[in-house]
Structures are given as structure tokens and as C-alpha cells.
Amino acid sequence: MLTEIVITHLRNLERVSFSPDSKINLIVGPNGSGKTSILEGIYLLGRARSFLTNKYKSIVQQGKTNCTVFGRVAVDDHSPRLSIGVSRSVDGASQIKVSGQKVRNSAPLIELLPTQVINPDSFSLLTGGPGARRQFVDWGVFHVEHTFLKSWQKFSRCLKQRNGLLKLRTSGAKELAPWNEEFVECARIITAQRESYLARFSPYFEKALKQLTSLDDVTLSFYRGWDEKLELQAVLMESLARDQKRGFTHYGPQRADIKIKYLGMDSGESLSRGQQKMVVCALKVAQGCFFAESTGRESLYLVDDLTAELDEDHQIKLCEMLGEIKCQVFATSVDISSFSEIWSRKPHSMFHVEQGNLIEAQRVSPHIWRS
Ligand SMILES: Nc1ncnc2c1ncn2[C@@H]1O[C@H](COP(=O)(O)OP(=O)(O)O)[C@@H](O)[C@H]1O
Ligand SMILES: [Mg+2]
Structure with missing residues (x-):
């Protein structure tokens, strides 16, 4: 306060x-x-x-x-x-x-x-790129999981090193191997914390949405940043040539997103502008509510x-x-x-x-x- x-x-x-x-x-x-x-x-x-x-x-x-x-x-x-x-x-x-x-x-x-912000910019949370939605989840995870910041900082350093090597374009699988190992380990921790947060947060969102609107088929699902049916280690190996060509890492928690759908379709396209604003308000209110209940x-x-x-x-x-x-x-x-x-x-x-x-x-x- x-x-x-x-x-x-x-x-x-x-x-x-x-x-x-x-x-x-x-x-x-x-x-x-x-x-x-x-x-x-x-x-x-x-x-x-x-x-x-x-x-x-x-x-x-x-x-x-x-x-x-x-x-x-x-x-x-x-x-x-x-x-x-x-x-x-x-x-x-x-x-x-x-x-x-x-x-x-x-x-x-x-x-x-x-701090939570509700302003004209925040109403593009559903229609804009994944960065703002990732930030939204990470705000919550940061406040309820005290180890998140350390894991995230470690991961960011590792991603920077890996991308630095990829940019040199001379490094191959051998040079990247030690970074891959740390990358995968940090990704595992960050992803588990994000998933657990969203699972606990979802009922608060549903309740807030019900209070604000009559929409009842809005769903939240988490995209971890790579195909969840595959092991990240294997995904990194598979995308090595592409990563080397472009000079950065394509898959990982840095690409995570929350998919917000209405009637099974992307909510940015299936909801009216006014309804989108209500969904954003419900997300923001639910986050403060969950924060208060989980941290006091x-x-x-x-x-x-x-x-x-x-x-x-x-x-x-x-x-x-x-x-x-x-x-x-x-x-x-x-x-x-x-x-x-x-x-x-x-x-x-x-x-x-x-x-x-x-x-x-x-x-x-x-x-x-x-x-
Ligand atoms: N760097 C600056 N130095 C001085 N005045 C500024 C600067 N940047 C913006 N302003 C002025 O400050 C005011 C800021 O208004 P703002 O806080 O957006 O008003 P409101 O939200 O009440 O409409 C505007 O009149 C703007 O022109
Ligand atoms: Mg103003």
C-alpha cells in the first residue's frame, strides 16, 4: 500500500x-x-x-x-x-x-x-503478440513462486549465451551442448511454475468473468513455447540448422503464450472489442484476487x-x-x-x-x- x-x-x-x-x-x-x-x-x-x-x-x-x-x-x-x-x-x-x-x-x-494496469493499451492483451500475455503470467508466478526470478535470470543468461554462439554461425552441436543442458533444465523449472500458476489462477478468472459478463465459453490454455508432445532437448537438436541460419533460438520458454479462446476460436478474432475489454478486466481482477488470497x-x-x-x-x-x-x-x-x-x-x-x-x-x- x-x-x-x-x-x-x-x-x-x-x-x-x-x-x-x-x-x-x-x-x-x-x-x-x-x-x-x-x-x-x-x-x-x-x-x-x-x-x-x-x-x-x-x-x-x-x-x-x-x-x-x-x-x-x-x-x-x-x-x-x-x-x-x-x-x-x-x-x-x-x-x-x-x-x-x-x-x-x-x-x-x-x-x-x-501493480496491475488497466488502460487503453492493456485492452490489446488478447489481440497483440504473446509478449504481453507472457508478462501477465510471469507477474503472477514472480509473486507466488519465490524461486521464479532466479530461475528466469539463469535461463535468460543461458539463452543469451546460446544466441551469442548461434550468431557466430561457426558453432555446431558440440559447442552448444553444455548450454542446451542448462537451457533444458531451466526451461523445465520455469514451465512447471507457469503451468502450476495458470492451473490455480483459472478458477479465479472463470469467477471474475461470470461476474462481469454472460460469456461462458472462454478458455485459457498454456503454450509452453514448443510442442508439448516432444522433449525440449530433441526439439533443440531438430531445430539446430534453422537456429544457426537465423542466429537465435526458436523454441523454449521465451516463446510461451496463453491461448485465450472463445467457442474454440482465437478470442482476438471471435469476441467483439467490448467483450475483449471485459475478458481483459476479468483477467486483471482475477490476478489481484488470486494474489491477495495466495500471499495475504x-x-x-x-x-x-x-x-x-x-x-x-x-x-x-x-x-x-x-x-x-x-x-x-x-x-x-x-x-x-x-x-x-x-x-x-x-x-x-x-x-x-x-x-x-x-x-x-x-x-x-x-x-x-x-x-
Ligand atoms: N516531457 C514533457 N514535458 C512537459 N510536458 C509534457 C511532457 N510530455 C507530455 N507533456 C504534457 O503533459 C501533459 C500530460 O498529460 P496527461 O497526463 O496525458 O493528461 P491527462 O491524462 O490528464 O489527459 C500533456 O499536456 C502533455 O502535452
Ligand atoms: Mg490520460
Whole structure:
């Protein structure tokens, strides 16, 4: 849970500082006022990167050399507050600090601020390439299987070495043999953890989908990155000539995917755009719900431009579901009246943003709202 946040020199935000509500935070303001930038700042704090771009020059405020986000987080109500900070400069360099100590990678941030994003981009989860779906599964596996990160890092190093040798084009089966062995062993661990995660996650997805829609034939299945009827060792041998020709490894966990089907067909093609959005919302809600139940901790939801993306009926359902799971929500909208209506039954804090400044913060409890 985020208890305090300070964002400096990020896009049009010169300096924005606030103490969020522990549950629901609504950020309203006209177009271009800085709502998405506030969510981008929070995401930066939890991942050390942006959810919109890899070009750090564009997120740092024009004329400044770096942007900084500072926050205080509590793992739960009883644990002490920790301070975390992320700074990114125009040349892309990053600096991460946890409790005043520099850390080398973003893993401690991800651990402290488990963040889910629901924004216009996330609605392409079903239609886009497998990378985003792989990331979706790995987010979950990372948080529930503590050995996953180590296995994944070991695997990535091995894949890099193997691809490096393949690029030389002079190395044959003999040079690749030691890497193949490690590749297969890491792949076995990663695949087992991903499969086990998806098996446990699926009932949560089915339940969330039922609450949000009347669709009942949406299935999730896992593609491990190679034909599961074959041993990976044999697949590597078989594809050696092709790997050598192209200079990279064609099969393995780096190619895994979740196949999401409706009526047995690719959901990206068989569902309407609106239905796809609901499936994505169900996946995201189910992930936070499963995370809360399996770890006892809460996650953070960044929900951007909700009123522009979903019809009112589905917005209400989504808000109710987010209100029920253990999580802290930051949601934005241009439309204050429909937003207030949707969230009116839950206590929340409302923040008004104008031209990069937070101009007003209100605590709204349902009791006061109705009187
Ligand atoms: N690097 C930057 N420096 C200064 N301003 C920027 C930078 N990048 C974007 N902006 C401006 O910051 C504002 C960001 O708005 P945004 O957070 O997307 O608004 P909202 O989500 O409220 O519509 C826009 O007006 C945009 O032109
Ligand atoms: Mg926006």
C-alpha cells in the first residue's frame, strides 16, 4: 500500500505530492491536465519504467535532466513504512533506492508494489503478440513462486549465451551442448511454475468473468513455447540448422503464450472489442484476487480513463469487484459526475488535477455523499 507519493519533473508535473487513501483514489481533471502522468509516476515507482514508452526523454519534463518519484509503502497495515525512490534521466539511466540504499534492479520495487494496469493499451492483451500475455503470467508466478526470478535470470543468461554462439554461425552441436543442458533444465523449472500458476489462477478468472459478463465459453490454455508432445532437448537438436541460419533460438520458454479462446476460436478474432475489454478486466481482477488470497497481501490497480473505455454498467461492475478485493486503486476520469456516481457507494478520496497541479483533495464517505 502506498501511503505517500511525491512526483517531480515528470511530463507536465512539476511537483505533485499527496497522501493517498488506503483503498480508492479517484483522480479527475480535464484532458491534458496530468492524470495519466500521475499513474505513470506511480507505475515508475513500482517498476522503474514507464507503461507508455521506452523513451525516457519523453517522460522527463522538458528542460529538466531527470524525473523522480518518491514514495512510502507499507506491505500491510502492521508493517513499518519503507521509503522507495526511483529517478530516471533523459538518457535512460535509472537510480533506485529502497530505504536509502541503492539497489541494482527493479525486483525489490516489484515485490513492494505489486501493480496491475488497466488502460487503453492493456485492452490489446488478447489481440497483440504473446509478449504481453507472457508478462501477465510471469507477474503472477514472480509473486507466488519465490524461486521464479532466479530461475528466469539463469535461463535468460543461458539463452543469451546460446544466441551469442548461434550468431557466430561457426558453432555446431558440440559447442552448444553444455548450454542446451542448462537451457533444458531451466526451461523445465520455469514451465512447471507457469503451468502450476495458470492451473490455480483459472478458477479465479472463470469467477471474475461470470461476474462481469454472460460469456461462458472462454478458455485459457498454456503454450509452453514448443510442442508439448516432444522433449525440449530433441526439439533443440531438430531445430539446430534453422537456429544457426537465423542466429537465435526458436523454441523454449521465451516463446510461451496463453491461448485465450472463445467457442474454440482465437478470442482476438471471435469476441467483439467490448467483450475483449471485459475478458481483459476479468483477467486483471482475477490476478489481484488470486494474489491477495495466495500471499495475504494487497496489490495496486492503476485504472486509466475508465469512463472513456467501458459502458456504465460494466464500469459499475468492475468498480464493485475492485472494491471487494484487497487492493489500493488509483483511477482517472475526465468526467467527474459519472465517476462520482459509479464510486458513490464506497468511501474514497477524490483528487482534482489542473495543468499539472493537484488543486484539491476531498475525502468522500458514502454517508456524507448521500446527505
Ligand atoms: N516531457 C514533457 N514535458 C512537459 N510536458 C509534457 C511532457 N510530455 C507530455 N507533456 C504534457 O503533459 C501533459 C500530460 O498529460 P496527461 O497526463 O496525458 O493528461 P491527462 O491524462 O490528464 O489527459 C500533456 O499536456 C502533455 O502535452
Ligand atoms: Mg490520460
